[in-house]
Amino acid sequence: MKLLSAPLQGYTEAAWRHAHAVAFGGADCYYTPFIRVERGEVRGRDLRDLQSACCGTSKLVPQIIFHDRDEFKMLVEAVVRAGYDEIDLNMGCPFPPQVHKGRGSGIISRREVLEEVLEEMKNCNNCSFSVKMRLGVSDSDEWRGMVDILNDMPLSHVAIHPRTGRQQYKGELDMDGFEALASALAHPVVFNGEIHTPRDIDALASRFPQLYGVMAGRGLLARPSLFKEWSEGTVWNRQRMLSGVIDMHAMVFDNYTSRLCGETQILSKLVPFWEYLAPFIGSKLYKSVKKARSIADYQKVINILSEEC
Ligand SMILES: Cc1cc2nc3c(=O)[nH]c(=O)nc-3n(C[C@H](O)[C@H](O)[C@H](O)COP(=O)(O)O)c2cc1C
Incomplete structure (x- = not known):
C-alpha cells in the first residue's frame, strides 16, 4: 500500500515537505501544490518551490493544472527542464476561478481537450504521468464521459477524491461513486479523502484490497505521524x-x-503550519499563534509548547 502526501496550496510547500520528511517520514511520495500558467508563463514561484525539493528518501512529484494542450505542453516542458520525470495531472481542483476556465475538475467534461492531451502524452518519452481527480463538477457520474480516454492514457495510477467539485472539501464521500469509477479504470487506484487515523487506512485496505495506495491531506497536516504510525503498527503518545x-x-x-x-510575511507563512494542528495544541495556544504580531511574540507561544515537551 503506497502512502501518499496530498498537495495543498498554502500548506504543503517545500518547507513543510522537507520538515515532514525529516521529522516524521512515512510518506512514499509528496505531491507539490499545482503548478500553473499565469499571463502566458509558468508561474515563477511554483517553479522555485520545486527547486528546494529535498524530501529525504521520499519521492517528490510535481502537479500541474492546465486549460488546454498548449498549457499542458508548456508546463510539462518546464517541469522536465527542472529535472523531474513524473508529473501528476490535476483534474480535481474545485475552486470556481479554475473550474470556470475549464481547469481542475472542470476538465473532466472537456473530452476534446483530454483527447489532445492524450496525443501530447504519447510524445513525452522522458516523463510518466498520474492523475488526481474528482467524480465530476456537479454530477458524480461525469467521469463516465471521459473514463475511456483516461484508460488510454499511460498513467501510473489515478487518485480519486470521491466528491464533486460543488461539494468542495465537505459533505459525504461518495463511496459508491468511488467503487464505480475505480472498477471502470484500467489503472491502479489511490483513495483520497478524510483519512485521519491509522484505522481509517486499515478500513480502506480491508474494504478495497486492490487499492494501490492512499493519499492523505488534512489528516496528515493534523497528525503528521499518521503514515509512520500505520506502517509501524503503533499509536504514538x-x-x-x-x-x-x-x-x-x-x-x-x-x-x-x-x-x-x-x-x-514570515508570520503569514508560519501560522498555516498550526491551522490543522489546532486541536492537538489546543485552541487557546492556536489563538495566541494567530494573534502574534512579531516573531518575538510568536516565539513566546512556541516556547510554551516546547516546555511541555
Ligand atoms: C487549502 C487546500 C488546498 C488544496 N490544494 C490542492 C492542490 O494544489 N492540488 C490538488 O490536487 N488538490 C488540492 N487540494 C485537495 C487535497 O489534495 C485533497 O484532495 C483534499 O483535501 C481531500 O483530501 P483530505 O480529506 O485528505 O484532505 C487542496 C485542498 C485544500 C483544503
Whole structure:
C-alpha cells in the first residue's frame, strides 16, 4: 500500500515537505501544490518551490493544472527542464476561478481537450504521468464521459477524491461513486479523502484490497505521524508526537526566517503550519499563534509548547 502526501496550496510547500520528511517520514511520495500558467508563463514561484525539493528518501512529484494542450505542453516542458520525470495531472481542483476556465475538475467534461492531451502524452518519452481527480463538477457520474480516454492514457495510477467539485472539501464521500469509477479504470487506484487515523487506512485496505495506495491531506497536516504510525503498527503518545511537531516546526521556522524578509510575511507563512494542528495544541495556544504580531511574540507561544515537551 503506497502512502501518499496530498498537495495543498498554502500548506504543503517545500518547507513543510522537507520538515515532514525529516521529522516524521512515512510518506512514499509528496505531491507539490499545482503548478500553473499565469499571463502566458509558468508561474515563477511554483517553479522555485520545486527547486528546494529535498524530501529525504521520499519521492517528490510535481502537479500541474492546465486549460488546454498548449498549457499542458508548456508546463510539462518546464517541469522536465527542472529535472523531474513524473508529473501528476490535476483534474480535481474545485475552486470556481479554475473550474470556470475549464481547469481542475472542470476538465473532466472537456473530452476534446483530454483527447489532445492524450496525443501530447504519447510524445513525452522522458516523463510518466498520474492523475488526481474528482467524480465530476456537479454530477458524480461525469467521469463516465471521459473514463475511456483516461484508460488510454499511460498513467501510473489515478487518485480519486470521491466528491464533486460543488461539494468542495465537505459533505459525504461518495463511496459508491468511488467503487464505480475505480472498477471502470484500467489503472491502479489511490483513495483520497478524510483519512485521519491509522484505522481509517486499515478500513480502506480491508474494504478495497486492490487499492494501490492512499493519499492523505488534512489528516496528515493534523497528525503528521499518521503514515509512520500505520506502517509501524503503533499509536504514538502525545509526548512523542509533540516532540516530532516541535522538531518539524523548527525546520519550517528556519526555512522561512532565512528566506523571507519582514516579520509579517514570515508570520503569514508560519501560522498555516498550526491551522490543522489546532486541536492537538489546543485552541487557546492556536489563538495566541494567530494573534502574534512579531516573531518575538510568536516565539513566546512556541516556547510554551516546547516546555511541555
Ligand atoms: C487549502 C487546500 C488546498 C488544496 N490544494 C490542492 C492542490 O494544489 N492540488 C490538488 O490536487 N488538490 C488540492 N487540494 C485537495 C487535497 O489534495 C485533497 O484532495 C483534499 O483535501 C481531500 O483530501 P483530505 O480529506 O485528505 O484532505 C487542496 C485542498 C485544500 C483544503
